[in-house]
Amino acid sequence: MKKTLIVGTVAYDEIETPTDSSGKILGGAGTYIGLSASIFNINPSIVSIVGGDFEQKYLDLLISKGIDVSSIEVVSKGKTFYWKGKYHKDWNKRDTLNTQLNVLADFNPTLNKDEKESEIVVLGNLHPLVQSTVLNQIESKNRCVILDTMNFWMDNALEELHNVISRVDIIIINDEEALQLSGKDTLFAAAQEIMSYGPAYIVIKKGEHGAMLFGKTEFFTVPAYPVHKVKDPTGAGDCFAGGFAGFLAQCEEVNFQNLKTAVVHGTINASFCVEGFGTSSIQNLNKEKAEKRFKEFKNYTRY
Amino acid sequence: MKKTLIVGTVAYDEIETPTDSSGKILGGAGTYIGLSASIFNINPSIVSIVGGDFEQKYLDLLISKGIDVSSIEVVSKGKTFYWKGKYHKDWNKRDTLNTQLNVLADFNPTLNKDEKESEIVVLGNLHPLVQSTVLNQIESKNRCVILDTMNFWMDNALEELHNVISRVDIIIINDEEALQLSGKDTLFAAAQEIMSYGPAYIVIKKGEHGAMLFGKTEFFTVPAYPVHKVKDPTGAGDCFAGGFAGFLAQCEEVNFQNLKTAVVHGTINASFCVEGFGTSSIQNLNKEKAEKRFKEFKNYTRY
Numbered sequence: 001m002k003k004t005l006i007v008g009t010v011a012y013d014e015i016e017t018p019t020d021s022s023g024k025i026l027g028g029a030g031t032y033i034g035l036s037a038s039i040f041n042i043n044p045s046i047v048s049i050v051g052g053d054f055e056q057k058y059l060d061l062l063i064s065k066g067i068d069v070s071s072i073e074v075v076s077k078g079k080t081f082y083w084k085g086k087y088h089k090d091w092n093k094r095d096t097l098n099t100q101l102n103v104l105a106d107f108n109p110t111l112n113k114d115e116k117e118s119e120i121v122v123l124g125n126l127h128p129l130v131q132s133t134v135l136n137q138i139e140s141k142n143r144c145v146i147l148d149t150m151n152f153w154m155d156n157a158l159e160e161l162h163n164v165i166s167r168v169d170i171i172i173i174n175d176e177e178a179l180q181l182s183g184k185d186t187l188f189a190a191a192q193e194i195m196s197y198g199p200a201y202i203v204i205k206k207g208e209h210g211a212m213l214f215g216k217t218e219f220f221t222v223p224a225y226p227v228h229k230v231k232d233p234t235g236a237g238d239c240f241a242g243g244f245a246g247f248l249a250q251c252e253e254v255n256f257q258n259l260k261t262a263v264v265h266g267t268i269n270a271s272f273c274v275e276g277f278g279t280s281s282i283q284n285l286n287k288e289k290a291e292k293r294f295k296e297f298k299n300y301t302r303y
Numbered sequence: 304m305k306k307t308l309i310v311g312t313v314a315y316d317e318i319e320t321p322t323d324s325s326g327k328i329l330g331g332a333g334t335y336i337g338l339s340a341s342i343f344n345i346n347p348s349i350v351s352i353v354g355g356d357f358e359q360k361y362l363d364l365l366i367s368k369g370i371d372v373s374s375i376e377v378v379s380k381g382k383t384f385y386w387k388g389k390y391h392k393d394w395n396k397r398d399t400l401n402t403q404l405n406v407l408a409d410f411n412p413t414l415n416k417d418e419k420e421s422e423i424v425v426l427g428n429l430h431p432l433v434q435s436t437v438l439n440q441i442e443s444k445n446r447c448v449i450l451d452t453m454n455f456w457m458d459n460a461l462e463e464l465h466n467v468i469s470r471v472d473i474i475i476i477n478d479e480e481a482l483q484l485s486g487k488d489t490l491f492a493a494a495q496e497i498m499s500y501g502p503a504y505i506v507i508k509k510g511e512h513g514a515m516l517f518g519k520t521e522f523f524t525v526p527a528y529p530v531h532k533v534k535d536p537t538g539a540g541d542c543f544a545g546g547f548a549g550f551l552a553q554c555e556e557v558n559f560q561n562l563k564t565a566v567v568h569g570t571i572n573a574s575f576c577v578e579g580f581g582t583s584s585i586q587n588l589n590k591e592k593a594e595k596r597f598k599e600f601k602n603y604t605r606y
Contacts, residue, residue, distance in 0.1 A: 188531050209512040210526055219603050223513055223524040228491050260606040300522050301604065303563040 002144075002249045004044040005115050006033045007134045008124025008238070009104060010054070010072055014084040015234050015278060016097075022232075025278045026058045027083065029124035029148070032235035035282045036242025036269045037122070038065040039290055042249040045071055045115050047134065049107045052076035061283060071112060078103035091233050092207065111137040120249045121145045122241060123168065128153055128160035135167055144254045146170045147199070148241045151177050166198035169254075172241050174205045187212065203263060205240060207233075213256075213263050220260045225271035225297050232277045236270040239282050243269030243290075268293050305447075305552040307347040308418050309336045310437045311427025311541070312407060313357070313375055317387040318537050318581060319400075325535075328581045329361045330386065332427035332451070335538035338585045339545025339572045340425070341368040342593055345552040348374055348418050350437065352410045355379035364586060374415060381406035394536050395510065414440040423552045424448045425544060426471065431456055431463035438470055447557045449473045450502075451544045454480050469501035472557075475544050477508045490515065506566060508543060510536075516559075516566050523563045528574035528600050535580045539573040542585050546572030546593075571596050 013027025030048045037044045045068040054074065062069050084098035107130055111118075116139040123131040125148050135145060147168040153161045154177065161181075165171060171194060175187060182193035191202045191214040204212045210223040244266035251258040268290055273282045316330025333351045340347050348371040357377065365372050387401035410433055414421075419442040426434040428451050438448060450471040456464045457480065464484075468474060474497060478490060485496035494505050494517040507515045513526040547569035554561040571593055576585045 186531065188529065206512070209509070212529070219529065220606070221526040221529060221603055222606070223526050226491065226515070226522065226524060228489065264606055298606075300524055303523070303525070303567055303601075 001042055002119035003114065003117055003140075004037060004042050004120040004122070004245060004249045005047065005111070005118035005134075005138075006030055006037065006044050006122045006124060006242075006245070007047045007109055007131065008033050008122070008126060009081050010046065010048040010050050010058075011081040011083060012054075013234060013278060014082075014098075015232055016084075016086040017232055018087065018089050020232070020277055022278055026061070027234065027278060028081065029126070029235075029238045031062070031279060032238030032273070032282060033122055033124050033242040033245070034062060034067045035065060035279060036239040036273070036285075037246030037249070038067050039243075039269070039285050039287045040246035040250050041066060041287065042246055043068060044246070044249070045118070047071040047109045047111065047115065049073045049075060049103050049109075051078040051080040051103045054080045065283075071109070071115060075103045085234070087233065091230055094233075109134050116140070119143050120245055122245045123147045123164070124238065124241065125150050128157050128164045131164045132160070132167070135164065144169050144248065146172060146241065146245055148172045148237065149177070150174075151180055154180055162197065165194070168199055170201045170203065170259075171199045172203045172205065172237075172244065174207070174237065178202070178204050201259060203244065203266075205237060207236075211240070211263050211267060213259055215256055215259075218256045220256075220263065222264055222267060223301065225267055225293065226300070227271050227274055230274045233274050234278060235282065236273045239273035240266035240270040243267075264294065264297065265290070268297060304345055305422035306417065306420055306443075307340060307345050307423040307425070307548060307552045308350065308414070308421035308437075308441075309333055309340065309347050309425045309427060309545075309548075310350045310412055310434065311336055311425070311429060312384050313349065313351040313353050313361075314384040314386060315357075316537060316581060317385075317401075318535055319389040320535055321390070321392050323535070323580055325581055329364070330537065330581065331384065332429070332538075332541045334365070334582060335541030335576065335585060336425055336427050336545035336548070337365060337370050338368060338582060339542040339576070339588075340549030340552070341370050342546075342572070342588050342590045343549035343553050344369060344590065345549055346371060347549070347552070348421070350374040350412045350414060350418065352376045352378060352406050352412075354381035354383040354406045357383045368586075374412070374418060378406045388537070390536065394533055397536075412437050419443070422446050423548055425548045426450045426467070427541065427544065428453050431460050431467045434467045435463070435470075438467065447472050447551065449475060449544065449548055451475045451540065452480070453477075454483055457483055465500065468497070471502055473504045473506065473562075474502045475506045475508065475540075475547065477510070477540065481505070481507050504562060506547065506569070508540060510539075514543070514566050514570060516562055518559055518562075521559045523559075523566065525567055525570060526604065528570055528596065529603070530574050530577055533577045536577050537581060538585065539576045542576035543569035543573040546570075567597065567600065568593070571600060
């Protein structure tokens with residue numbers, strides 16, 4: 001089992017969908033990645049920052065999943081990062097109604113001795129400079145660094161983003177963002193271009209249409225697990241990254257065979273995520289339920 | 304090997320893409336389905352109608368593929384069905400610039416004795432009344448009827464379309480059309496609704512995102528073969544139907560296992576189709592090339 005480190009937001013979310021409204025609930029990329037990865041019983045650490053308003057019960061929830069929260073800094077006088085978003089009937093369209101960085105504005109992550117030896121490092125969606133700060137502290141030689149990012153950083157911190165991309169092993173990105181980042185007009189060309197920046201592998205997420213995994217000379221494509229009813233897509237991409245990283249953390253080796261299975265586990269965990277509101281579904285997931293769906297999915301995709 | 308009958312247009316197309324313009328070339332659903340199915344060496348019959356302006360070289364091409372063209376009626380004083388369309392940078396958008404029904408307006412297909420005994424019947428995209436006329440003439444007991452249709456008939460001949468759907472075994476339809484026909488808002492609900500009209504199986508095509516196969520209690524999903532460069536999407540859906548039907552025609556039995564493989568062969572043949580302009584790629588396809596890509600695809604999708 002590989003020591004796993006996750007850096008990402010631990011936050012408050014407020015989510016509106018055409019049928020539901022969440023009120024203020026637990027959210028954040030670090031939270032979703034951590035919950036998703038934790039089903040593999042790998043005891044990941046989350047490095048993050050919250051305010052004094054962050055409820056202990058949410059930290060207790062993470063702890064109950066075997067997650068090490070000792071590097072989630074609590075700024076007692078500060079307020080937790082807050083995001084409010086609204087989905088439309090077409091789940092692919094989302095409006096951000098409100099973003100309050102709060103304590104995240106001064107987030108300067110510091111890893112403890114154990115965390116510096118992490119072999120699986122997930123750089124969740126955050127400012128690329130914060131991602132780089134974490135990467136600078138990693139001392140393990142045999143490490144696999146997985147980067148998740150989004151178009152916001154392409155628009156606002158492209159140079160810093162390119163810098164951190166050049167230093168990671170695997171990048172996870174969605175289809176539109178891959179085209180934007182590479183300036184290419186097909187996903188194949190985009191994948192080759194982005195790998196030329198440094199990463200040995202790229203995972204392109206296509207939402208309800210599945211995912212693709214590219215290596216320099218290898219390729220894998222998989223449809224999405226067919227969810228009958230989407231309730232809330234929030235965190236799906238993070239749960240993908242968490243399932244992907246969590247599975248890899250249990251593997252002896254990071255090779256293409258294992259990466260393919262990791263992509264499928266990402267898909268499976270994301271499918272659970274969207275079936276519930278906020279973290280409700282992913283926090284009730286366990287390895288047995290995920291394995292059961294993995295087998296069902298294998299049956300759905302085998303010919 | 305099952306006797307296979309294809310009814311569909313044999314036509315002249317003119318295609319404009321952002322980079323190319325075809326001039327007047329061979330086209331039509333019956334043509335694409337027939338060329339695609341013919342790679343399985345099943346000697347399908349095409350039932351169709353053309354005008355005196357239809358070039359012998361195109362009939363010779365079909366004959367060279369082992370296709371029986373004796374039921375392609377030639378109306379010497381008439382003109383061949385003509386369609387002109389234009390694609391945009393986003394291949395999913397297509398404008399019809401011109402449609403001339405010509406001899407197709409009076410198409411009243413009559414099957415010969417052999418054709419009436421067909422066991423695989425492909426009702427290509429045509430007016431549902433014409434599809435019904437063909438179906439009325441089929442005398443074989445052990446038959447499998449595959450229907451392809453499109454939104455045009457939902458908008459213009461919905462009752463007739465429902466009538467023919469109720470009599471077929473398998474319907475092939477794209478994702479948007481499945482939602483429109485069923486009035487449902489998810490593909491799962493749409494598939495169940497459409498199967499309640501009669502068909503035992505439904506194939507939902509999702510273009511570059513692959514396809515899904517539904518039985519009453521069974522499910523299969525597959526991504527598309529990853530085409531590096533799309534040149535012209537014309538006929539892709541028909542080549543899917545042709546590959547699907549052609550593979551089935553070689554199978555002993557129409558069961559879910561074989562239907563899954565048929566869907567993959569549909570996907571493979573469609574992937575060849577879009578790599579060339581008009582029929583250029585599908586008419587140069589053979590079983591060996593298709594099998595090679597089938598194996599490559601299996602490698603791309605296996606985990």
